[in-house]
Amino acid sequence: xxxxxxxxxxxxxxxxxxxxxxxxxxxxxxxxxxxxxxxxxxxxxxxxxxxxxxxxxxxxxxxxxxxxxxxxxxxxxxxxxxxxxxxxxxxxxxxxxxxxxxxxxxxxxxxxxxxxxxxxxxxxxxxxxxxxxxxxxxxxxxxxxxxxxxxxxxxxxxxxxxxxxxxxxxxxxxxxxxxxxxxxxxxxxxxxxxxxxxxxxxxx
Amino acid sequence: xxxxxxxxxxxxxxxxxxxxxxxxxxxxxxxxxxxxxxxxxxxxxxxxxxxxxxxxxxxxxxxxxxxxxxxxxxxxxxxxxxxxxxxxxxxxxxxxxxxxxxxxxxxxxxxxxxxxxxxxxxxxxxxxxxxxxxxxxxxxxxxxxxxxxxxxxxxxxxxxxxxxxxxxxxxxxx
Numbered sequence: 001x002x003x004x005x006x007x008x009x010x011x012x013x014x015x016x017x018x019x020x021x022x023x024x025x026x027x028x029x030x031x032x033x034x035x036x037x038x039x040x041x042x043x044x045x046x047x048x049x050x051x052x053x054x055x056x057x058x059x060x061x062x063x064x065x066x067x068x069x070x071x072x073x074x075x076x077x078x079x080x081x082x083x084x085x086x087x088x089x090x091x092x093x094x095x096x097x098x099x100x101x102x103x104x105x106x107x108x109x110x111x112x113x114x115x116x117x118x119x120x121x122x123x124x125x126x127x128x129x130x131x132x133x134x135x136x137x138x139x140x141x142x143x144x145x146x147x148x149x150x151x152x153x154x155x156x157x158x159x160x161x162x163x164x165x166x167x168x169x170x171x172x173x174x175x176x177x178x179x180x181x182x183x184x185x186x187x188x189x190x191x192x193x194x195x196x197x198x199x200x201x202x203x204x
Numbered sequence: 205x206x207x208x209x210x211x212x213x214x215x216x217x218x219x220x221x222x223x224x225x226x227x228x229x230x231x232x233x234x235x236x237x238x239x240x241x242x243x244x245x246x247x248x249x250x251x252x253x254x255x256x257x258x259x260x261x262x263x264x265x266x267x268x269x270x271x272x273x274x275x276x277x278x279x280x281x282x283x284x285x286x287x288x289x290x291x292x293x294x295x296x297x298x299x300x301x302x303x304x305x306x307x308x309x310x311x312x313x314x315x316x317x318x319x320x321x322x323x324x325x326x327x328x329x330x331x332x333x334x335x336x337x338x339x340x341x342x343x344x345x346x347x348x349x350x351x352x353x354x355x356x357x358x359x360x361x362x363x364x365x366x367x368x369x370x371x372x373x374x375x376x377x378x
Binding site: 003004010011012069073151172173174175176177178179181183194197198200202203204 | 206335353357
């Protein structure tokens with residue numbers, strides 16, 4: 001669910017380190033180099049990349065279109081193709097029949113069967129368009145903070161990987177330990193205490 | 205800092221304790237519910253609380269759901285050694301209301317419903333709408349951060365074992 005939806009889920013991140021100057025140009029370059037690529041006419045089954053918030057199906061980061069006030073806003077897009085097994089089996093069966101007739105044989109070798117299967121899968125993946133999943137991102141650069149609009153484990157992992165590849169910066173997910181660790185006025189002694197904590201028993 | 209994956213699993217209990225502590229404050233000590241500016245805020249339990257109770261080999265999952273849910277069963281779960289894993293909160297500020305779920309394990313905010321914003325009628329409206337949304341999302345996020353900071357400071361102090369835990373135990377055993 002995106003930023004403008006009526007209901008959203010947010011995973012928070014801390015961004016370790018800063019980009020080198022010029023920041024805007026580096027962000028633009030990171031986004032452009034890792035922009036999502038279309039796989040609809042391709043046999044690939046999955047693609048991941050950045051896209052623009054306002055027009056996620058025609059990514060365009062020109063003219064600082066990813067800047068909104070003091071924030072950077074863009075989206076992670078994960079396109080996936082899914083071919084039902086029944087469809088693969090149907091085309092596999094038809095293609096096998098055709099090959100047997102053409103060669104006037106009753107059986108195909110294991111290797112031939114594998115080749116036909118690969119050809120069928122390749123053909124089907126080229127025909128089926130990929131379903132897009134779009135996850136919005138708000139980057140508060142000054143505060144080193146990112147809000148990622150999804151709590152799906154797979155989407156969060158893809159974000160962490162692509163962000164590191166694009167900007168050479170590490171994202172640290174905020175959960176109970178990291179959130180406590182990053183509290184600004186936590187002393188070294190308190191950080192040690194934090195590391196050594198064990199669960200409280202509220203029941204007798 | 206510890207390895208992230210190790211830290212995530214090892215310190216899940218902090219999120220569960222935080223939610224238990226928050227529930228205790230909502231029921232018993234509302235003046236301690238303050239935001240980042242130290243102002244008392246209106247935070248209530250919404251329509252869902254989830255508990256886990258680890259028995260010998262199993263984890264029992266207890267979900268209390270519904271409008272104005274009776275949380276007596278939740279107290280029983282705590283008495284049996286269970287812990288709060290997620291709470292649906294209602295946060296009110298003036299005439300505005302936010303509804304969101306906090307999961308203790310991940311601290312992600314789920315199903316966050318912020319006050320409604322105006323319709324976007326033309327492209328030029330988008331930037332204003334985004335900034336308004338950011339402002340509205342920031343409210344519950346800052347609130348939870350402020351409350352968690354307060355919790356951590358207490359949790360790391362001797363006050364946790366000498367004052368807070370006995371009070372929560374008394375509340376549970378009532």
